[in-house]
Amino acid sequence: MKILQFGKTGQVATAVQAAAREGVEVIALSRADCDLENPEGIRAAILAADCDLVLNTAAFTHVDPAEARPDEAFAVNATAPGAMAKACAERGLPFVHLSTDAVFDGLTDHAYVETDEAKPINVYGRSKRAGEQAVLAHPKAVVLRISWVFSRYGRSYVSFMLKLAREREVLKVVADQFGTPTDGEALADFLVSTAPRWAAASADDPVFGLFHFANAGETSRFAFAKAAIDRDPQTKARLEPTTQAAFAEPAPRPPRTPLDTSKLQAVFGFTPEPWRVAVERTADRLV
Numbered sequence: 710m711k712i713l714q715f716g717k718t719g720q721v722a723t724a725v726q727a728a729a730r731e732g733v734e735v736i737a738l739s740r741a742d743c744d745l746e747n748p749e750g751i752r753a754a755i756l757a758a759d760c761d762l763v764l765n766t767a768a769f770t771h772v773d774p775a776e777a778r779p780d781e782a783f784a785v786n787a788t789a790p791g792a793m794a795k796a797c798a799e800r801g802l803p804f805v806h807l808s809t810d811a812v813f814d815g816l817t818d819h820a821y822v823e824t825d826e827a828k829p830i831n832v833y834g835r836s837k838r839a840g841e842q843a844v845l846a847h848p849k850a851v852v853l854r855i856s857w858v859f860s861r862y863g864r865s866y867v868s869f870m871l872k873l874a875r876e877r878e879v880l881k882v883v884a885d886q887f888g889t890p891t892d893g894e895a896l897a898d899f900l901v902s903t904a905p906r907w908a909a910a911s912a913d914d915p916v917f918g919l920f921h922f923a924n925a926g927e928t929s930r931f932a933f934a935k936a937a938i939d940r941d942p943q944t945k946a947r948l949e950p951t952t953q954a955a956f957a958e959p960a961p962r963p964p965r966t967p968l969d970t971s972k973l974q975a976v977f978g979f980t981p982e983p984w985r986v987a988v989e990r991t992a993d994r995l996v
């Protein structure tokens with residue numbers, strides 16, 4: 710089983726390479742191997758690859774800079790995955806792509822299901838939504854929406870908060886933004902272990918389509934950070950709740966984007982772990 714993966718150095722890209730096991734090889738392409746701003750290069754890479762499935766973990770993930778660089782965000786987050794899906798369709802290969810809770814406006818009274826209307830409120834969210842639409846034109850495409858990803862790899866919210874809490878006396882953390890954290894290592898395991906099933910499935914199989922993937926339970930940014938920081942004996946910061954508005958960032962953030970994972974559970978028999986258990990384990994491995 711060979712997976713051609715776009716993205717080599719990112720958080721999820723690294724977790725997938727670490728999760729690769731006997732019988733599953735991950736061929737990871739870095740920006741130097743294939744720049745996602747070049748759709749022709751993407752097509753050539755897929756047509757030439759010896760692989761059974763293509764996975765895209767690369768993206769323009771800088772939410773605030775995206776406001777000033779929409780062309781770049783759309784090239785990487787929409788045009789590039791569209792080109793990947795098209796080349797995969799040409800070869801009959803399954804294509805797995807990652808998206809985000811940022812496709813929603815955050816004005817909800819329930820955890821979002823896949824059929825809820827996507828109404829992104831910033832450039833990053835709009836570019837990711839355009840990517841989903843382009844990818845889902847391929848019948849053997851999978852789009853997994855994930856949110857608030859953390860792991861031992863790369864720079865995640867958890868590793869960043871642990872670092873700040875060692876450096877500062879007072880750490881102000883947003884308390885009015887709510888969502889469902891996603892264990893990047895559980896995601897990577899799921900991707901690697903499900904790859905053979907996607908590779909063997911026909912286009913009408915329910916394993917293809919749009920899914921939400923996250924840990925169980927909703928939380929605030931504040932409680933998310935606190936769960937990690939409380940595990941670190943060397944932390945010195947006192948946590949203080951603040952508001953999203955106090956940060957005055959260029960990109961507006963959706964206030965509440967919990968993801969309902971019932972469809973994922975029904976189709977794949979996957980049971981997400983409670984977010985706190987996964988965050989505490991990750992923090993313990995990081996400190």
Ligand SMILES: NC(=O)c1ccc[n+]([C@@H]2O[C@H](COP(=O)([O-])OP(=O)(O)OC[C@H]3O[C@@H](n4cnc5c(N)ncnc54)[C@H](OP(=O)(O)O)[C@@H]3O)[C@@H](O)[C@H]2O)c1
Nearest residue numbers: 718719720721740744745767768770807809855856857858
């Ligand atoms: N992290 C989260 O909290 C979160 C939440 C929801 C959804 N997601 C989605 O999950 C996926 C993985 O995110 P992540 O956290 O692993 O992201 P990340 O750590 O920021 O990594 C992004 C990767 O994309 C690569 N990349 C960016 N522009 C590129 C280009 N023009 N050509 C080639 N490669 C390029 C980067 O390469 P360089 O290292 O060379 O820059 C990097 O390896 C993305 O689709 C993201 O939208 C993430």
